[in-house]
Amino acid sequence: MTFPVIGMVGGGQLARMTHEAGIPLGIRFRLLSETPQDSAAQAVHDVVVGDYRDLDTLRSFAQGCDVVTFDHEHVPTEHLRALEAEGIAVRPGPDALEHAQDKGLMRARLTELGVPCPRHRIVADPADVRRFAENEVGGFPVVLKTVRGGYDGKGVWVVGSEAEAAEPFRAGVPVLAEEKVDFTRELAANVVRSPHGQAVAYPVVESVQVAGVCDTVIAPAPGLPDALALAAQELALTVARELNVVGHLAVELFETADGRVLVNELAMRPHNSGHWTQDGAVTSQFANHLRAVLDLPLGDPRPRARWTVMTNVLGGDFPDMYPAFLHCMARDPGLKIHMYGKDVKPGRKVGHVTTFGDDLADVRERSRHAADYLRGIIDE
Amino acid sequence: MTFPVIGMVGGGQLARMTHEAGIPLGIRFRLLSETPQDSAAQAVHDVVVGDYRDLDTLRSFAQGCDVVTFDHEHVPTEHLRALEAEGIAVRPGPDALEHAQDKGLMRARLTELGVPCPRHRIVADPADVRRFAENEVGGFPVVLKTVRGGYDGKGVWVVGSEAEAAEPFRAGVPVLAEEKVDFTRELAANVVRSPHGQAVAYPVVESVQVAGVCDTVIAPAPGLPDALALAAQELALTVARELNVVGHLAVELFETADGRVLVNELAMRPHNSGHWTQDGAVTSQFANHLRAVLDLPLGDPRPRARWTVMTNVLGGDFPDMYPAFLHCMARDPGLKIHMYGKDVKPGRKVGHVTTFGDDLADVRERSRHAADYLRGIIDE
Numbered sequence: 001m002t003f004p005v006i007g008m009v010g011g012g013q014l015a016r017m018t019h020e021a022g023i024p025l026g027i028r029f030r031l032l033s034e035t036p037q038d039s040a041a042q043a044v045h046d047v048v049v050g051d052y053r054d055l056d057t058l059r060s061f062a063q064g065c066d067v068v069t070f071d072h073e074h075v076p077t078e079h080l081r082a083l084e085a086e087g088i089a090v091r092p093g094p095d096a097l098e099h100a101q102d103k104g105l106m107r108a109r110l111t112e113l114g115v116p117c118p119r120h121r122i123v124a125d126p127a128d129v130r131r132f133a134e135n136e137v138g139g140f141p142v143v144l145k146t147v148r149g150g151y152d153g154k155g156v157w158v159v160g161s162e163a164e165a166a167e168p169f170r171a172g173v174p175v176l177a178e179e180k181v182d183f184t185r186e187l188a189a190n191v192v193r194s195p196h197g198q199a200v201a202y203p204v205v206e207s208v209q210v211a212g213v214c215d216t217v218i219a220p221a222p223g224l225p226d227a228l229a230l231a232a233q234e235l236a237l238t239v240a241r242e243l244n245v246v247g248h249l250a251v252e253l254f255e256t257a258d259g260r261v262l263v264n265e266l267a268m269r270p271h272n273s274g275h276w277t278q279d280g281a282v283t284s285q286f287a288n289h290l291r292a293v294l295d296l297p298l299g300d301p302r303p304r305a306r307w308t309v310m311t312n313v314l315g316g317d318f319p320d321m322y323p324a325f326l327h328c329m330a331r332d333p334g335l336k337i338h339m340y341g342k343d344v345k346p347g348r349k350v351g352h353v354t355t356f357g358d359d360l361a362d363v364r365e366r367s368r369h370a371a372d373y374l375r376g377i378i379d380e
Numbered sequence: 381m382t383f384p385v386i387g388m389v390g391g392g393q394l395a396r397m398t399h400e401a402g403i404p405l406g407i408r409f410r411l412l413s414e415t416p417q418d419s420a421a422q423a424v425h426d427v428v429v430g431d432y433r434d435l436d437t438l439r440s441f442a443q444g445c446d447v448v449t450f451d452h453e454h455v456p457t458e459h460l461r462a463l464e465a466e467g468i469a470v471r472p473g474p475d476a477l478e479h480a481q482d483k484g485l486m487r488a489r490l491t492e493l494g495v496p497c498p499r500h501r502i503v504a505d506p507a508d509v510r511r512f513a514e515n516e517v518g519g520f521p522v523v524l525k526t527v528r529g530g531y532d533g534k535g536v537w538v539v540g541s542e543a544e545a546a547e548p549f550r551a552g553v554p555v556l557a558e559e560k561v562d563f564t565r566e567l568a569a570n571v572v573r574s575p576h577g578q579a580v581a582y583p584v585v586e587s588v589q590v591a592g593v594c595d596t597v598i599a600p601a602p603g604l605p606d607a608l609a610l611a612a613q614e615l616a617l618t619v620a621r622e623l624n625v626v627g628h629l630a631v632e633l634f635e636t637a638d639g640r641v642l643v644n645e646l647a648m649r650p651h652n653s654g655h656w657t658q659d660g661a662v663t664s665q666f667a668n669h670l671r672a673v674l675d676l677p678l679g680d681p682r683p684r685a686r687w688t689v690m691t692n693v694l695g696g697d698f699p700d701m702y703p704a705f706l707h708c709m710a711r712d713p714g715l716k717i718h719m720y721g722k723d724v725k726p727g728r729k730v731g732h733v734t735t736f737g738d739d740l741a742d743v744r745e746r747s748r749h750a751a752d753y754l755r756g757i758i759d760e
Contacts, residue, residue, distance in 0.1 A: 002702045003719070020403040023396060023423050024658075026705075026719025026731065043403050045423055200713075278404075282714050297710035304684060322382045325406070330677035333580075334662050339383070339406025351406065 003027055004294055007062055009052050010071030011038025013340040013349070014270045014286075017278070018071065019044050021286035027294070032061045039340045040071070055079045062088045069247060069293045070269055073101045074149070091195070091246040091293040092268045099243050100268040103176050104147040113242050115235060116262045118254070119179040122147070126165035129177055137179040146173040156212060181262055183254035187221050188273035189236035189261075192248050192288040192298055199240055200288065200301040201233040202281060207252065207273050213349075214272045216367065217310045219280055219303060222360060225259070232261050239266065248289040250274060272312070272349075277301070279336045279354040280308030305356035311367040313351040315344040316376035321351075328353070328370045335370050383407055384674055387442055389432050390451030391418025393720040393729070394650045394666075397658070398451065399424050401666035407674070412441045419720045420451070435459045442468045449627060449673045450649055453481045454529070471575070471626040471673040472648045479623050480648040484527040484556050493622050495615060496642045498634070499559040502527075506545040509557055517559040526553040536592060561642055563634035567601050568653035569616035569641075572628050572668040572678055579620055580668065580681040581613040582661060587632065587653050593729075594652045596747065597690045599660055599683060602740060605639070612641050619646065628669040630654060652692070652729075657681070659716040659734040660688030685736035691747040693731040695724040696756035701731075708733070708750045715750050 003026045008015045011033030019029045019040060032048050033041040041047045050057035052075050059082075062068050067089045080094035099106040107120045119137050123129050123144070133140045146155040146168060158180060159165045168175045186207045193199040206221035207214055220229070236251040250271030252264040274285035283291075283299025291298050318324070321344060328335055332355070339351040353370040357363045372378045383406045388395045391413030399409045399420060412428050413421040421427045430437035432455050439462075442448050447469045460474035472480075479486040487500045499517050503509045503524070513520045526535040526548060538560060539545045548555045566587045573579040586601035587594055601609070616631040630651030632644040654665035663671075663679025671678050698704070701724060708715055712735070719731040731754065735746040752758045 002700050003705075003721070004702075016403060019423075020400055023400040024716070024718040026717075026721050028422065028721075041425070042408065043399075043425055045421070045425055045427065047425065291709070296706055298713065299709070300713040320382050322384075325383075326676055329671070329679070333678065333680040336404070337406075338404040341383070341406050341408075 004066035005030055005064060006290065006294065007032065007065030007068045008040070008071055009058070009061070009068065009075055011035070011040040011047075012071050013039045013342070014071035015040035016043050016340060017275075017338070018069075018270060018286045018289060021278075021284055022290050025287065025290060027290065030061070030065055032057070039342050042341045053079075055082055058083060059086070067091055067293050069289070070097070072269070073097065073267070077101060093244065093246065096243045096245045097268055100266045102147050103145050103265075104174060106266055107176065107178075109243065110239065110263055113238065115239060116260060118143075118181045118262055118264075120176055123175050123177040125169060126162045129159065129165040129175075130162040132177045141180050143178040143180050144168040145176045145178065146171055147176050148173055154212075181254045181256065181264075183262075184257050185221075185255050186264065187224070187232060187253040187255050187261060188217070188271070189232040189251045189253060190248065190271065190274045190277075190285060191233070191236040191240050191251075192285070192292045192301070193237075193240040193245050194292040194298060195246050195295045197241070198298050199237055200283075200298045201237060202274065202277060202285070202301045203303055204229045204232045205273055205276065213312070213314075213347075215312055216364070217273050217276050218360070218364070219276045219308045219310075224255075228255070228259060228261065235261065235263070239263075247292045248274065248285050272352075275338070275352050276308045276310040276354055278338070280305055280310075280356050306358045307360045307363045308354060308356040309360075309363045309367040310352050310354045311371035312349050313339075313353060313371050313374045315346050315348040315350050317346065318376040319344045321374055324374045324376065328373055331373075332366050332370060335366060337370070337374075384446035385410055385444060386670065386674065387412065387445030387448045388420070388451055389438070389441070389448065389455055391415070391420040391427075392451050393419045393722070394451035395420035396423050396720060397655075397718070398449075398650060398666045398669060401658075401664055402670050405667065405670060407670065410441070410445055412437070419722050422721045433459075435462055438463060439466070447471055447673050449669070450477070452649070453477065453647070457481060473624065473626065476623045476625045477648055480646050482527050483525050483645075484554060486646055487556065487558075489623065490619065490643055493618065495619060496640060498523075498561045498642055498644075500556055503555050503557040505549060506542045509539065509545040509555075510542040512557045521560050523558040523560050524548040525556045525558065526551055527556050528553055534592075561634045561636065561644075563642075564637050565601075565635050566644065567604070567612060567633040567635050567641060568597070568651070569612040569631045569633060570628065570651065570654045570657075570665060571613070571616040571620050571631075572665070572672045572681070573617075573620040573625050574672040574678060575626050575675045577621070578678050579617055580663075580678045581617060582654065582657060582665070582681045583683055584609045584612045585653055585656065593692070593694075593727075595692055596744070597653050597656050598740070598744070599656045599688045599690075604635075608635070608639060608641065615641065615643070619643075627672045628654065628665050652732075655718070655732050656688045656690040656734055658718070660685055660690075660736050686738045687740045687743045688734060688736040689740075689743045689747040690732055690734045691751035692729050693719075693733060693751050693754045695726050695728040695730050697726065698756040699724045701754055704754045704756065708753055711753075712746050712750065715746060717750070717754075 005028040203220035208216040385408040583600035588596040
């Protein structure tokens with residue numbers, strides 16, 4: 001059979017769940033993992049342990065892969081360009097991926113495309129942050145972000161004064177200043193696009209963040225007007241097309257009180273805001289990411305239930321989640337638990353739970369209860 | 381974390397799909413495979429290549445596994461008893477599994493339990509077959525089965541005369557003669573039971589066989605009277621309880637024109653008649669088999685769609701299915717394809733497709749078309 005070999009760089013839970021979705025597709029899955037204990041490395045047959053920052057490692061990993069894709073954005077862009085120049089199919093390609101790696105570049109390009117973003121500019125130092133705050137966005141607080149390397153709230157600061165603005169500059173990475181948007185909630189518009197230009201859009205979801213980390217995703221976003229949902233999907237499809245994204249694109253959005261959406265972040269890989277699709281959509285984001293990077297026709301993104309709610313399971317003070325896992329299964333036979341095989345550390349994402357049904361309050365409560373019980377912050 | 385290690389004996393597609401279902405459960409999966417190329421061996425990290433007929437191989441495989449389970453019935457019963465005597469958790473255990481390994485024992489025990497079966501007895505030679513035919517079931521044809529080693533129509537003969545009855549005796553294995561039941565269709569009642577006695581029953585399905593091999597499964601069985609569906613589920617739960625089955629039990633049934641069900645075969649593992657549950661039920665047979673053998677609370681077996689249809693993909697004359705695979709995805713974005721990573725050989729089960737929806741005729745046609753197209757017997 002000529003079923004292809006896919007190489008995924010990064011051994012985290014996204015690779016683990018992408019492998020899971022690849023098993024029924026009959027594809028061969030090859031993993032480049034940082035350690036043999038990584039989440040995905042436990043579940044994949046063909047594992048190469050190595051450093052994704054090393055070009056020779058990437059080059060030898062890519063040998064025999066039909067396509068190389070990623071579970072994170074941290075592979076150096078110049079390495080991706082080198083692989084592509086050597087004829088390796090890198091998807092998404094570096095020209096697209098750079099916009100998920102560099103927030104400054106992303107803001108510049110989206111603005112050029114007329115895609116609504118918070119007001120922003122690259123700032124030189126704390127005094128420049130003060131000028132940005134006072135002259136461009138009506139004063140502090142403002143948001144500062146290192147243009148590269150941040151995730152899950154890391155590399156992001158909300159500062160109330162010039163004095164507080166010193167910290168972000170210490171890393172020596174360019175700093176982007178952004179207006180602190182007065183949003184009513186966060187949304188995500190997830191789309192998948194293939195090299196020949198086919199694209200599908202998932203229902204727009206609400207993403208509830210706690211301390212900068214995704215806590216709960218509700219699909220579809222409750223009470224979102226159809227016109228705004230459509231606008232958000234069209235925006236995401238435009239970004240995917242104009243940036244020539246291949247694979248899954250998550251567009252994180254702010255919804256404002258006056259009924260607009262502004263782009264917060266982009267991710268060009270399966271994304272936490274799409275985990276609900278495993279149990280809640282006809283085709284999951286993981287399966288569609290694989291189909292896209294292999295240039296296979298895409299699967300139906302429609303939801304299978306009226307409401308689907310995903311809640312992340314963070315590590316708590318109890319290193320052994322197994323008794324709680326058992327309790328949650330006993331309490332709720334319809335609960336879908338997804339564990340990542342990771343050691344429990346306080347605040348670390350170690351799994352997620354998904355529930356679905358017709359009654360949103362009930363679906364949310366079941367998801368919330370299971371996540372809190374697994375974390376150990378409730379005991380009944 | 382104390383998440384358990386499960387060891388599965390047998391590297392076929394059932395193990396492949398059980399591993400897939402185990403990934404979200406966070407369990408560690410260890411495989412005993414006959415070759416490194418087996419279907420499951422391609423997808424599992426921790427693979428031991430060895431012969432399941434060798435006790436030392438089994439013993440060393442079982443080291444470090446919390447539970448050992450199976451993707452087939454062919455491990456010698458005495459080896460299972462030896463492992464159990466050494467303190468290894470073998471699930472289902474040999475006392476249960478023997479009834480899926482030995483059809484003579486199965487018939488005797490079910491009859492003792494009052495579970496309806498075709499008329500049957502062990503026969504000594506072709507002349508004895510003639511006596512069974514003439515004196516016990518009203519004449520030829522009768523069904524002959526070797527009591528051990530058969531599957532997918534192998535080890536089963538329908539004979540019309542004493543002369544035709546010679547073949548089954550050549551293997552030197554005891555032969556069971558059975559009444560050829562005049563059934564209207566075949567059904568399957570699938571249940572899952574855990575060591576502490578919790579059990580769940582899936583909807584009773586219709587199983588359409590072609591040349592002794594499962595072709596299509598329709599969930600739920602169309603037009604099955606509620607009372608008969610309930611009786612079939614109760615029958616399967618009774619068999620599971622009385623035989624102390626742990627894990628998934630498939631009870632293959634004949635439905636007769638006068639509204640009865642008779643047991644055809646038993647399988648104590650995930651089964652082809654339960655593949656529809658991957659896409660069609662809240663909890664798949666694979667996930668519930670794992671939950672059962674680990675003595676975890678069982679998941680909701682209820683269907684997620686009005687109708688779900690699974691059709692097996694058999695190998696045809698074209699060794700490369702990939703172009704057809706692409707075509708099927710393009711034609712039907714809601715199609716769920718499950719490929720096993722096996723080389724295509726004519727008549728070999730290499731995958732299955734599943735469709736679901738509200739209109740049974742449409743759901744069947746989509747499933748049929750995809751399976752036939754993948755096999756290469758239609759080209760539009």
